[in-house]
Amino acid sequence: MDILETDVLIIGGGFAGCWAALRAADLKATVTLVDKAYVSRSGASTMSGGITTCPLDGDDLDIWAEEFIVRGSYMCDQRWTYQLLEGQRERIKDYIRWNVPISRGPDGAIRRFASRGMVNVRGMQYQPKVAMRELRRQITARGARILDRLFITELLTADGEWPTRSGIAGAVGFDVYTGQFVVIKAKRTIVATGMIAMKGTHRVDNDCGDGAAMAFRAGGRLVDMEFTFGGTFNVLLKKFDFPSYNVAVAHGARLINARGERFMQQYDPERLERSELSHVVAAFAKEIIDGRGPVYVDLRHVDDSYWTDIAKLHRGGSILLTDHVPDPKTNPLAIEPTWGLWASGRSGLQIDLGGRTNLYGLLAAGSVAKNDATGTHASAGSPTAFCKVSGWHAGETAAMESRESQSPIVAQDVLKLLQEQSLAPLRRTPSPKSPDDLHDDLARLEASVVHGMILNGDRLGRMLQTTAAVTEGTTTCKAHDLHDLAKLHEARNVATCAGVVYRSALDRTESREQFFREDFPLTDPSWFCWHGATLTGSGDVVFDRKDFPTEGVRFVPPEPEAGGLGPIGAIIRGEG
Amino acid sequence: MSSTANGKLSINLDTCTGCSLCVLACPVDVIRMDAASAKPVIAYPRDCQVCYLCEDDCPTQSIGLSHDISNSRRYSTYDEFDLDV
Numbered sequence: 234m235d236i237l238e239t240d241v242l243i244i245g246g247g248f249a250g251c252w253a254a255l256r257a258a259d260l261k262a263t264v265t266l267v268d269k270a271y272v273s274r275s276g277a278s279t280m281s282g283g284i285t286t287c288p289l290d291g292d293d294l295d296i297w298a299e300e301f302i303v304r305g306s307y308m309c310d311q312r313w314t315y316q317l318l319e320g321q322r323e324r325i326k327d328y329i330r331w332n333v334p335i336s337r338g339p340d341g342a343i344r345r346f347a348s349r350g351m352v353n354v355r356g357m358q359y360q361p362k363v364a365m366r367e368l369r370r371q372i373t374a375r376g377a378r379i380l381d382r383l384f385i386t387e388l389l390t391a392d393g394e395w396p397t398r399s400g401i402a403g404a405v406g407f408d409v410y411t412g413q414f415v416v417i418k419a420k421r422t423i424v425a426t427g428m429i430a431m432k433g434t435h436r437v438d439n440d441c442g443d444g445a446a447m448a449f450r451a452g453g454r455l456v457d458m459e460f461t462f463g464g465t466f467n468v469l470l471k472k473f474d475f476p477s478y479n480v481a482v483a484h485g486a487r488l489i490n491a492r493g494e495r496f497m498q499q500y501d502p503e504r505l506e507r508s509e510l511s512h513v514v515a516a517f518a519k520e521i522i523d524g525r526g527p528v529y530v531d532l533r534h535v536d537d538s539y540w541t542d543i544a545k546l547h548r549g550g551s552i553l554l555t556d557h558v559p560d561p562k563t564n565p566l567a568i569e570p571t572w573g574l575w576a577s578g579r580s581g582l583q584i585d586l587g588g589r590t591n592l593y594g595l596l597a598a599g600s601v602a603k604n605d606a607t608g609t610h611a612s613a614g615s616p617t618a619f620c621k622v623s624g625w626h627a628g629e630t631a632a633m634e635s636r637e638s639q640s641p642i643v644a645q646d647v648l649k650l651l652q653e654q655s656l657a658p659l660r661r662t663p664s665p666k667s668p669d670d671l672h673d674d675l676a677r678l679e680a681s682v683v684h685g686m687i688l689n690g691d692r693l694g695r696m697l698q699t700t701a702a703v704t705e706g707t708t709t710c711k712a713h714d715l716h717d718l719a720k721l722h723e724a725r726n727v728a729t730c731a732g733v734v735y736r737s738a739l740d741r742t743e744s745r746e747q748f749f750r751e752d753f754p755l756t757d758p759s760w761f762c763w764h765g766a767t768l769t770g771s772g773d774v775v776f777d778r779k780d781f782p783t784e785g786v787r788f789v790p791p792e793p794e795a796g797g798l799g800p801i802g803a804i805i806r807g808e809g
Numbered sequence: 810m811s812s813t814a815n816g817k818l819s820i821n822l823d824t825c826t827g828c829s830l831c832v833l834a835c836p837v838d839v840i841r842m843d844a845a846s847a848k849p850v851i852a853y854p855r856d857c858q859v860c861y862l863c864e865d866d867c868p869t870q871s872i873g874l875s876h877d878i879s880n881s882r883r884y885s886t887y888d889e890f891d892l893d894v
Contacts, residue, residue, distance in 0.1 A: 270837070274835070279862060468885065677884075680884035
């Protein structure tokens, strides 16, 4: 095995991991950045649609913060909200300095528009692929070590226990091309592995919740996991990928039902299609259930810049410019959303303002972390803003703390055990199910938007049985090669995360925000809190509830009202 | 024309220079380099998610992607409700 040492180890090379690497390297820490794919082309960052929250000098951030906080139902840490906005303002300047292409108006000023879900908060459109390439260049120039195609299988604990009582001492994994087992001992480890999601639904198939699952197994505290459920309108004509719902509605796209009605007028007359995605998806479900489907995206009213930008800024958008689909300038096109594991900050590892998790030595950044700046409501553009800013702070904290820390010591027999566990599936006898079969079993849990949105105890119980069966399947599944081995570890990680999501959903006996249980349809004020889940040494999951902080509160939440239907329930039951 | 195609992805090996940028670009490890020919091979076609990253990064426009449904694990709510689109 190869044994490497570093001050700061960062797992995941998307926006969050790269900004963490950049900041830690600027502070003169030795930095190792690893990714199971190629740093700058991995995860959701390059496919993020290219919208990010765009505060500029001179904007009154109080107005922006208020909208995030109020629309997020005050379920956040308001200090994080300000940290996000102030940090993002600086990171936008980095983009400008690096000449990342940004959509601009005729006067040369950045073209800003109301973010989806927002009225006052503004976003901009830019080229995420160029931004990622530039980030890699910046990190390399600062002397950070980048290890591509290294699949991290487990976090290294200082005491060789999972969950640990001592803390995190780095991570282990294997080279996807050579199979070489690699140990990276680190004074501080940052997980930045992106969203908790399944393979198959969103075209971001290497976001499998790896970091959340590994941290959870090591004792990391995941919060609000039942809010992991999410989605977007991304399936066109049952057959094609719709490039970006958020971009389209920012330019004036509408949704209409089979009767030609702009049905969002009924559910959110102010923001219409730019409402919270969960509300739009619930409205979609309601239209389908009530027999007014299919639902169409109507691009006949978009502004001209949509058509020029879509060709220029988003390659996937070119489907709309081909003869594969009826001319969208004259024909509405049938569209549908997905709904399932798709976190982007509504749930995940809870971090403080410096990016620290509950485990000594472990930090988190980006979509694997709970975005406490916006609560469970993430508007278009705020997840990528959170990636930048949380990455920046985690990199800074890790670099500063590593100066005072000794290199961790880990027993050789622990490393040998991890090597054996990581590579064992290659030596197994053929199994009835392949890693692909296990991913298929998991993906079927997300088959129905309607059932994913309208939860109940029975259904959640069955979903848990599936994740338990998949988890069991991963212990006997044969991996035929290293590519297969990576997918097997991913299946284990998806199943770990899904299990915590469904358990958390069972534990929450009420409905609020985008979470709706038909067996507990009312909002219960006692659930106005963070909902934590932690693994115990005996393998049980324990839940906790923590109040939102009172420190730094500028916008005081109103007294909670008891007994009302949550917003999804109101839409589904026709009371929206 | 010499080319390799598998499912949604095709590579024109006549115009391909073997620069391997497509191999780097693929987030899900679909494309590998063939050591003997020093050209890319579509090693794991099932995993292609049609993200266009390889096509975008190819300096000689040697990669073609079909726009058809990108993933065999994707399901349609319209099928569940027997809605023809």
